[in-house]
Amino acid sequence: MVSSRFRLTLRPEVIMYILCSCTVVVAYDLFDPTANITITWDVVSWTRDGYVAVVKMNNYQMYRQIMSPGWTLGWTWSKKEIIWSIVGAQATDQGECKEFQNDIPHSCEKNPRIIDMHPGTPYNQQFANCCKGGVVSSLGQDLENSLSAFQISVGNSGNTYRTVSLPKNFSLFGPNQGYTCSPVSVVPSSVSLTSGGRRKNRALMTWKLVCSYSQLLASDTPTCCVSMSSFYNSEITPCPSCACGCMNNKNCALIKSTLQQMEGTTPVKQCTQHMCPIRVHWHVKKNYKTYWRVRITITNFYYNFNYTKWTLVAQHPNLNNVAKVSNFIYKPLLLYEHINDTGMFYGVKKLENDLLLDAGSNGSVHSEIILKKDRKMFTLKHGWAFPRRIYFNGDECIMPLPVSYPSLPNSVLPNLDIKPVVIIQVLVAILYQFL
Numbered sequence: 001m002v003s004s005r006f007r008l009t010l011r012p013e014v015i016m017y018i019l020c021s022c023t024v025v026v027a028y029d030l031f032d033p034t035a036n037i038t039i040t041w042d043v044v045s046w047t048r049d050g051y052v053a054v055v056k057m058n059n060y061q062m063y064r065q066i067m068s069p070g071w072t073l074g075w076t077w078s079k080k081e082i083i084w085s086i087v088g089a090q091a092t093d094q095g096e097c098k099e100f101q102n103d104i105p106h107s108c109e110k111n112p113r114i115i116d117m118h119p120g121t122p123y124n125q126q127f128a129n130c131c132k133g134g135v136v137s138s139l140g141q142d143l144e145n146s147l148s149a150f151q152i153s154v155g156n157s158g159n160t161y162r163t164v165s166l167p168k169n170f171s172l173f174g175p176n177q178g179y180t181c182s183p184v185s186v187v188p189s190s191v192s193l194t195s196g197g198r199r200k201n202r203a204l205m206t207w208k209l210v211c212s213y214s215q216l217l218a219s220d221t222p223t224c225c226v227s228m229s230s231f232y233n234s235e236i237t238p239c240p241s242c243a244c245g246c247m248n249n250k251n252c253a254l255i256k257s258t259l260q261q262m263e264g265t266t267p268v269k270q271c272t273q274h275m276c277p278i279r280v281h282w283h284v285k286k287n288y289k290t291y292w293r294v295r296i297t298i299t300n301f302y303y304n305f306n307y308t309k310w311t312l313v314a315q316h317p318n319l320n321n322v323a324k325v326s327n328f329i330y331k332p333l334l335l336y337e338h339i340n341d342t343g344m345f346y347g348v349k350k351l352e353n354d355l356l357l358d359a360g361s362n363g364s365v366h367s368e369i370i371l372k373k374d375r376k377m378f379t380l381k382h383g384w385a386f387p388r389r390i391y392f393n394g395d396e397c398i399m400p401l402p403v404s405y406p407s408l409p410n411s412v413l414p415n416l417d418i419k420p421v422v423i424i425q426v427l428v429a430i431l432y433q434f435l
């Protein structure tokens with residue numbers, strides 16, 4: 001009696017729920033512990049009534065980008081500051097400027113919100129590293145485009161190092177609501193090199209803040225899931241049911257054409273049993289003598305939403321020995337020198353698979369990876385060939401339960417006697433979430 005009740009509480013859905021909630025609580029990046037977006041203000045000149053500053057936003061996240069429609073940066077002025085002008089970006093609201101007669105400020109908002117300009121902005125309104133529609137690449141994928149910048153001219157402000165008051169209460173919005181920003185602090189002035197590196201220039205004053213991401217803040221539900229299959233078992237292990245929420249008649253569409261009639265162009269998920277916008281499928285394809293082959297397929301289940309410059313992170317012990325990756329670019333993420341089991345994948349612009357098209361026959365991208373075996377480690381048993389963790393665009397994906405992984409045909413376990421194994425595997429899985 002007791003044992004049957006115990007079994008009941010360990011039903012997969014229940015365990016899934018526990019696993020999901022543990023997973024999402026992780027507030028920092030396991031594979032990128034210093035990940036952050038650093039925002040610096042360099043005062044480049046003092047003016048009659050304030051200052052001119054260069055604002056830079058550096059994305060120091062290896063595999064998390066700011067996607068289209070781009071960032072919005074907000075703050076609160078500490079006094080009655082106004083924005084005279086901005087080059088390379090703009091405030092979303094001019095606000096109430098009625099006190100001004102001749103020169104009308106760009107914005108008089110107490111809580112201004114700034115957005116980037118779009119590509120193709122006239123030259124005289126551009127600034128270095130501006131005008132990318134607010135899209136900022138991840139550091140691992142595209143170092144050159146991991147920076148966004150604009151120049152701002154502030155009035156009604158102190159105009160010396162001692163009298164200036166710093167903006168406060170920063171927030172970074174965007175397609176992702178998951179960022180929280182630190183308070184602002186004055187730091188040693190930024191140094192830049194001019195004259196071919198022979199002369200050092202210093203900002204008159206620099207202040208800085210750091211914004212960091214939490215998946216828990218970004219979304220109540222996970223955003224991707226993992227499914228599996230193998231050459232040695234014809235059964236496919238699907239994504240866990242309701243991994244990213246459950247289907248109802250309002251939150252999804254069966255086919256795109258019905259959607260276009262009712263919804264226009266807003267992104268809507270395709271109805272699936274997992275309801276995740278992204279599924280990552282890991283297929284163990286071949287076992288050679290000294291190598292083995294995996295096929296990874298990423299599928300988009302959003303109608304009317306393309307993922308540009310997506311990233312995928314995988315953790316698997318054999319990623320320390322990647323021999324060949326087709327279609328995608330692979331970059332190891334060296335966390336600790338002696339543990340080299342994690343890496344990121346992303347699409348190749350030339351192959352046009354850095355763009356993951358919306359749901360439908362073209363809405364997936366794939367790669368095949370050949371890994372060199374370490375004979376001491378390699379096994380097809382116990383789900384070893386499957387990944388330990390998968391992240392898509394920096395968000396952790398929900399994995400199937402270890403008990404449902406494709407099993408070797410000869411390891412047919414009698415159904416009734418697996419209880420202890422199930423429990424141990426589940427405990428290990430839960431424990432793993434905390435490591």
Ligand SMILES: *[C@@H]1O[C@H](CO)[C@@H](O)[C@H](O)[C@H]1NC(C)=O
Binds near residue numbers: 035037038060
């Ligand atoms: C932000 O990232 C930079 C670059 O990786 C790092 O040097 C810095 O320590 C990080 N800051 C915080 C507060 O994590």
Ligand SMILES: *[C@@H]1O[C@H](CO)[C@@H](O)[C@H](O)[C@H]1NC(C)=O
Binds near residue numbers: 076111169171
């Ligand atoms: C801080 O910023 C948020 C978001 O911009 C805003 O709603 C809030 O009013 C600000 N807080 C203060 C004290 O101004």
Ligand SMILES: *[C@@H]1O[C@H](CO)[C@@H](O)[C@H](O)[C@H]1NC(C)=O
Binds near residue numbers: 304305306357
């Ligand atoms: C997705 O990309 C395709 C190809 O570039 C484009 O035709 C389509 O309009 C895009 N869809 C959305 C919703 O942006």
Ligand SMILES: *[C@@H]1O[C@H](CO)[C@@H](O)[C@H](O)[C@H]1NC(C)=O
Binds near residue numbers: 360361362
């Ligand atoms: C998929 O791509 C092919 C080749 O670009 C194109 O001919 C076809 O119409 C696309 N299918 C859909 C459903 O968009």
